[in-house]
Amino acid sequence: MIAASRADPTLREGEARPRVPPCHRVPQEGEALTIWLARRDEDLAGELPPLRVLHEDPWLIAVDKPAGLLAHPVRFDRRVSVVTLVRSRFEAEGSDVRPTLSHRLDRETSGVLLLAKDARTDRLVKRAFETRQVEKSYLAVVRGAPDWEELDLDAPVGKAPDSEIGLKQAVVRGGQPARTRFRVEERARGCALVRAWPHTGRMHQIRVHLDHLGLPLVGDKVYGRPAACFLDFLERGLSDEWLSELELPRHALHAAGIALRHPETGEPLALESPLPADLRSFLDGRTEIAAP
Numbered sequence: 486m487i488a489a490s491r492a493d494p495t496l497r498e499g500e501a502r503p504r505v506p507p508c509h510r511v512p513q514e515g516e517a518l519t520i521w522l523a524r525r526d527e528d529l530a531g532e533l534p535p536l537r538v539l540h541e542d543p544w545l546i547a548v549d550k551p552a553g554l555l556a557h558p559v560r561f562d563r564r565v566s567v568v569t570l571v572r573s574r575f576e577a578e579g580s581d582v583r584p585t586l587s588h589r590l591d592r593e594t595s596g597v598l599l600l601a602k603d604a605r606t607d608r609l610v611k612r613a614f615e616t617r618q619v620e621k622s623y624l625a626v627v628r629g630a631p632d633w634e635e636l637d638l639d640a641p642v643g644k645a646p647d648s649e650i651g652l653k654q655a656v657v658r659g660g661q662p663a664r665t666r667f668r669v670e671e672r673a674r675g676c677a678l679v680r681a682w683p684h685t686g687r688m689h690q691i692r693v694h695l696d697h698l699g700l701p702l703v704g705d706k707v708y709g710r711p712a713a714c715f716l717d718f719l720e721r722g723l724s725d726e727w728l729s730e731l732e733l734p735r736h737a738l739h740a741a742g743i744a745l746r747h748p749e750t751g752e753p754l755a756l757e758s759p760l761p762a763d764l765r766s767f768l769d770g771r772t773e774i775a776a777p
Contacts, residue, residue: 536570539597539756544606544749546571546584549758552595552735557586567598588614596623596740596758609748614686619745623681623691624670626737626764627700628709631669631677638694639664642687649712654689656697663687665694673771676703678760680741691738703767704733737764
């Protein structure tokens, strides 16, 4: 059997390719192959879901990305993305504006996503992110009960040793410097809502730091669960058994806010997105308990 149905775990979430390289060998009778066919953006015209715009001006557009929507098209996966949706809107209006992402969010992460409408603005905004002139805040629903109300964690992040999941990170000696500030917003039975302010931008930083604290995200398939959870999800999708353990079909992380100085006007710009309905419903379904 050719293991072409399992995506390579060294890729970022949302991107997939066969483990077996093209033309590796001639498949034999009875063997299974998975083939990815790239689709043109225009082929997706009838599949475009609505996308909430949080802010728009002549230089920038900010949207509220729902969980499960790709931020941008990736190889072997031409499903609808934020970039597809935003550009399609401008094309429908007869405009030649083709906004580009100023930063990224994982497919399962919801919340504020900022795009630039021209190359100059794109450079300025990306420079602001790189020089840490942008403040980002996230809301996370975690499993467990924090024994603190506020915490500033400074712990280096790097590739997780001996993990079957190539993209998995961990707090490791010699990793890249990583710092996150946390504050408990709500407590409920078996979980809590935590606000996070990342001071650095390491891969999966908030998820890694929370897992390091023994508080993995509800719904996280990579952190807080055995590797089989994520690998099975890649190969067969999310099973009822894993969903029962995860409690949510996606990891409970939401990009709640971005604050920066406007790259053209210099005025403060604050973009906010409320906790989405799926995470709010999950919290409301738990019996609230008093904070210690």
